[in-house]
Amino acid sequence: MNRFSIWTYVFILSVLSIGIIYSLPNLYPAKPAIQIAYTDSGKSADQQLLIQVREILDNKDIGTESVGLKENNIVAKFNSLDDQLAGKAALQRALLDQAIVALNLEPSTPQWLRDIGGGPLKLGLDLSGGVHFLLEVDIDSALDNRLESLLNEYRKKFRDDRINVESSRKDNKDLLFSFSSDEDYSKALKIFTQDNVTPLGTSLFDLRPNALRNLMELSYSQSAIKEIRDYAVGQNLMTLRNRVNELGVSEPIVQRQGSSRIVVQLPGVQDTTAAKKIIGKTANLEFRLEAASTSSRLRKEEFDFQDQRMGSAFLEKNIIVGGERVTNANSGFDESGFAQVNITLDMQGGRSMQKATNGNIGRRLGVLFVEQKNKSVLKKDSNGEDVIEQSSYIEKKIISLATVQAVLGTNFRITGVGSPQEASELALLLRAGALAAPMKFVEERTVGPSLGKENIELGVRSIIIGLLSVIAFMLFYYRWFGLAANIALFANVVLITGFMSLLGATLTLPGIAGIVLTIGMAVDANVLIFSRIREELKAGKEPQTAIREGFSRAFVTIVDANVTTLIASIILYAIGTGPVKGFAITLSIGILTSMFTAILGTRAIINIMYGNKNLKELRV
Amino acid sequence: MNLDIKFMSYRRFATIGSLALLILSIGSLSFKGLNLGLDFSGGTLIEVSYDDAADLSDIRDLMLNNGFDDFQVVNFGSNSDVLIKVADKDGNSQLGDVIYKFLQDADSSTELKRIEFVGPQIGSELRDQGGLGMLVALGMILLYVAFRFQYKFALGAVAALAHDVVIILGLFSILSWDFDLTVLAALLAVIGYSLNDTIVVSDRMRENFRGERGFEPEEIVNRSINQTLARTLITSLTTLLVLLALFIFGGDMIRGFSQALIIGVLIGTYSSIYVVANMLLGLSITQDDLAIPEPEGAEFDDMP
Numbered sequence: 069m070n071r072f073s074i075w076t077y078v079f080i081l082s083v084l085s086i087g088i089i090y091s092l093p094n095l096y097p098a099k100p101a102i103q104i105a106y107t108d109s110g111k112s113a114d115q116q117l118l119i120q121v122r123e124i125l126d127n128k129d130i131g132t133e134s135v136g137l138k139e140n141n142i143v144a145k146f147n148s149l150d151d152q153l154a155g156k157a158a159l160q161r162a163l164l165d166q167a168i169v170a171l172n173l174e175p176s177t178p179q180w181l182r183d184i185g186g187g188p189l190k191l192g193l194d195l196s197g198g199v200h201f202l203l204e205v206d207i208d209s210a211l212d213n214r215l216e217s218l219l220n221e222y223r224k225k226f227r228d229d230r231i232n233v234e235s236s237r238k239d240n241k242d243l244l245f246s247f248s249s250d251e252d253y254s255k256a257l258k259i260f261t262q263d264n265v266t267p268l269g270t271s272l273f274d275l276r277p278n279a280l281r282n283l284m285e286l287s288y289s290q291s292a293i294k295e296i297r298d299y300a301v302g303q304n305l306m307t308l309r310n311r312v313n314e315l316g317v318s319e320p321i322v323q324r325q326g327s328s329r330i331v332v333q334l335p336g337v338q339d340t341t342a343a344k345k346i347i348g349k350t351a352n353l354e355f356r357l358e359a360a361s362t363s364s365r366l367r368k369e370e371f372d373f374q375d376q377r378m379g380s381a382f383l384e385k386n387i388i389v390g391g392e393r394v395t396n397a398n399s400g401f402d403e404s405g406f407a408q409v410n411i412t413l414d415m416q417g418g419r420s421m422q423k424a425t426n427g428n429i430g431r432r433l434g435v436l437f438v439e440q441k442n443k444s445v446l447k448k449d450s451n452g453e454d455v456i457e458q459s460s461y462i463e464k465k466i467i468s469l470a471t472v473q474a475v476l477g478t479n480f481r482i483t484g485v486g487s488p489q490e491a492s493e494l495a496l497l498l499r500a501g502a503l504a505a506p507m508k509f510v511e512e513r514t515v516g517p518s519l520g521k522e523n524i525e526l527g528v529r530s531i532i533i534g535l536l537s538v539i540a541f542m543l544f545y546y547r548w549f550g551l552a553a554n555i556a557l558f559a560n561v562v563l564i565t566g567f568m569s570l571l572g573a574t575l576t577l578p579g580i581a582g583i584v585l586t587i588g589m590a591v592d593a594n595v596l597i598f599s600r601i602r603e604e605l606k607a608g609k610e611p612q613t614a615i616r617e618g619f620s621r622a623f624v625t626i627v628d629a630n631v632t633t634l635i636a637s638i639i640l641y642a643i644g645t646g647p648v649k650g651f652a653i654t655l656s657i658g659i660l661t662s663m664f665t666a667i668l669g670t671r672a673i674i675n676i677m678y679g680n681k682n683l684k685e686l687r688v
Numbered sequence: 689m690n691l692d693i694k695f696m697s698y699r700r701f702a703t704i705g706s707l708a709l710l711i712l713s714i715g716s717l718s719f720k721g722l723n724l725g726l727d728f729s730g731g732t733l734i735e736v737s738y739d740d741a742a743d744l745s746d747i748r749d750l751m752l753n754n755g756f757d758d759f760q761v762v763n764f765g766s767n768s769d770v771l772i773k774v775a776d777k778d779g780n781s782q783l784g785d786v787i788y789k790f791l792q793d794a795d796s797s798t799e800l801k802r803i804e805f806v807g808p809q810i811g812s813e814l815r816d817q818g819g820l821g822m823l824v825a826l827g828m829i830l831l832y833v834a835f836r837f838q839y840k841f842a843l844g845a846v847a848a849l850a851h852d853v854v855i856i857l858g859l860f861s862i863l864s865w866d867f868d869l870t871v872l873a874a875l876l877a878v879i880g881y882s883l884n885d886t887i888v889v890s891d892r893m894r895e896n897f898r899g900e901r902g903f904e905p906e907e908i909v910n911r912s913i914n915q916t917l918a919r920t921l922i923t924s925l926t927t928l929l930v931l932l933a934l935f936i937f938g939g940d941m942i943r944g945f946s947q948a949l950i951i952g953v954l955i956g957t958y959s960s961i962y963v964v965a966n967m968l969l970g971l972s973i974t975q976d977d978l979a980i981p982e983p984e985g986a987e988f989d990d991m992p
Binding site for chain 2: 513514
């Protein structure tokens with residue numbers, strides 16, 4: 069007799085039902101939707117906007133399935149694509165520049181499934197269409213900038229402390245100082261050693277002193293370089309996020325990859341040129357002196373303050389430095405405890421700032437925040453119909469206007485910035501306008517929407533055809549045992565889908581290939597078991613004994629074979645990127661689920677079919 | 689079926705055949721090299737589709753007129769789909785947009801299907817990572833098999849895998865097929881698949897070597913291969929079935945992938961029969977090599 073204990077069945081059924089439940093969301097088609105967010109990225113969607121959106125849609129009699137708040141956006145779901153488009157037109161017309169209106173596909177997963185964390189499979193860009201960018205942050209130039217300003221800082225410090233420096237220069241990644249006398253050298257050494265200790269106890273520099281020749285060679289330590297890199301990448305990441313938000317993409321991904329790369333994925337975006345322009349832009353800040361009241365109209369411009377209460381002010385037309393020269397900005401406190409913002413410029417920026425402020429002490433320095441904005445206007449076209457005309461314009465607003473107290477260099481501070489919170493907001497704005505280090509595009513993949521759709525169709529079709537041909541073959545070759553294997557195979561596909569959805573894994577085209585391959589290989593375990601049972605029967609064993617022996621003897625082989633395949637697919641995951649990772653994930657999940665269904669699942673079915681019968685004969 | 693094919697009597701032919709294929713592959717790889725796809729070579733690729741059949745020579749002229757000289761224009765899938773590859777050593781990421789722009793100016797029905805740009809350093813990184821991954825995979829498998837079986841089996845298994853990989857690479861080189869990231873993925877999947885086969889056959893050999901005493905190694909090996917032959921063929925068949933479905937219906941983007949796997953399954957099936965057995969006999973495996981059952985095996989045997 070071959071029977072499982074009741075608990076084994078309970079276990080199999082519960083794993084299976086988890087698989088079924090979590091693969092269910094994939095059966096609900098995605099609904100056309102519109103995502104609405106305030107144009108001002110600092111403002112998140114609120115009740116007021118929600119009511120406004122509802123009214124606009126109601127007035128136009130556009131049927132919606134639901135309108136609600138979701139994170140920082142308002143999401144309106146529609147029952148048809150026509151409604152969605154009509155809704156978009158109506159909303160754009162009514163809201164104009166107040167909000168970004170983006171078309172979107174929202175999963176229509178029922179609430180109870182969402183409550184338990186269910187959701188449909190995420191589609192990779194090769195299936196959904198969109199753009200993928202890989203940007204590399206140029207750490208070397210960030211380091212160069214830091215070294216340049218460090219060199220300048222020390223020159224100034226030595227001058228102030230009356231330490232005679234014979235020569236000082238930057239050589240590749242090192243700073244070289246040579247001092248005139250032993251006394252100068254030992255004073256400088258003291259300064260270097262003091263500076264070298266960071267609050268965390270790690271050293272900032274690698275110091276290579278040469279006391280005999282009064283030389284000092286200095287470079288950033290590994291940990292300092294790592295910190296500079298992390299800062300630069302983190303800063304660029306934040307800037308990129310802000311810029312991507314301007315694009316109004318529904319589910320953008322902006323992530324760090326590896327030590328110095330950033331991945332940007334924009335599903336659904338077709339206009340790559342525009343996307344690249346926005347992502348790659350720099351200089352969102354301008355530093356200008358306040359215009360003297362006597363200066364001619366030709367040489368000054370009037371700007372509004374970001375803070376509307378402050379009105380406006382005249383600034384000179386001449387730009388001292390732009391945001392691309394800002395390497396760092398953070399808020400802090402001055403000697404008397406008032407909030408201030410510390411700004412660091414790169415070498416070139418520092419030089420220009422020095423030149424501009426020299427002789428202008430006592431005048432005020434203004435910081436302009438520059439943003440590219442879109443303006444939409446309703447116009448009547450030649451047929452007398454309303455059309456929205458979009459044009460982009462540049463908006464510049466003053467975020468700070470403060471008195472110059474001394475000649476400024478690479479490092480300076482802005483005081484009188486209000487509360488500590490306002491200071492940190494200003495620092496954020498200063499940083500947001502700048503990239504900490506230049507970036508370049510190292511990889512780009514654009515997939516048109518038609519190709520994405522085609523890939524899904526082709527992929528699903530090959531899964532179905534592959535599955536059907538394997539099922540047909542197994543039925544033909546193994547009859548009833550084949551039926552058991554086929555049920556297990558089907559359960560396997562459900563489990564793969566369920567677990568991938570549960571883990572939030574992304575399905576890519578190679579991922580689909582992985583599923584197809586798993587289907588082909590998953591029956592292997594069953595073939596092994598069935599061949600073994602045949603052998604046992606041939607050796608003259610009783611049918612029930614043959615079944616038991618067949619399963620237990622094939623088990624070792626199956627484990628060995630699958631573990632080695634798992635090793636290969638884990639390595640694939642480790643070295644692969646994007647689509648290949650997708651393939652590795654499906655393959656690994658497939659191997660695990662196929663072991664479960666092929667060994668336990670098939671056994672359970674066969675036990676139910678034959679386990680309680682007193683078999684005289686068995687055909688496998 | 690009581691098969692009794694004297695596989696091992698033909699092992700000299702198999703050895704000669706395998707060696708010939710290997711030499712041919714290595715020769716082609718070292719003299720001709722692989723036709724590296726965009727992922728590894730770096731450059732720009734753009735796929736567009738037209739309403740009607742596209743005139744490739746028109747597009748070539750258009751490319752030349754716009755100052756491109758190192759490029760390829762081919763049909764992709766159907767005659768209205770066109771794939772343009774531009775070798776670009778400077779890593780200019782704008783080329784795709786530029787090309788699409790003038791293609792669209794020339795014919796407004798041009799629809800963009802995809803643009804791919806891979807910078808030169810990414811390409812070389814992927815090459816290094818791919819090669820390294822392959823070696824690490826082989827190393828790890830060697831260790832696992834040595835631990836679960838015996839080092840002679842491990843050498844056999846790894847020899848079989850290297851044999852498969854080199855021959856597939858050789859075939860891609862000889863036929864000038866594009867070798868891209870999906871083909872690399874397929875190659876690693878082949879490692880997994882071929883290994884699967886190899887382990888099943890080795891497993892039976894281990895069992896038979898530990899069984900009745902007094903048989904010649906060649907006899908035992910032969911018996912083991914015969915016993916597992918039905919399973920080997922059936923699994924290869926079902927896998928080939930789905931791969932053919934993928935090859936025929938899966939579209940052009942994964943054609944290279946399914947091609948590599950189909951070849952891999954065929955060679956993997958052969959290598960699991962001949963290469964491992966050949967290696968074992970060559971290393972003169974004896975029943976004593978496997979005499980002491982490993983404790984891990986005993987532990988697993990009790991499971992269902």
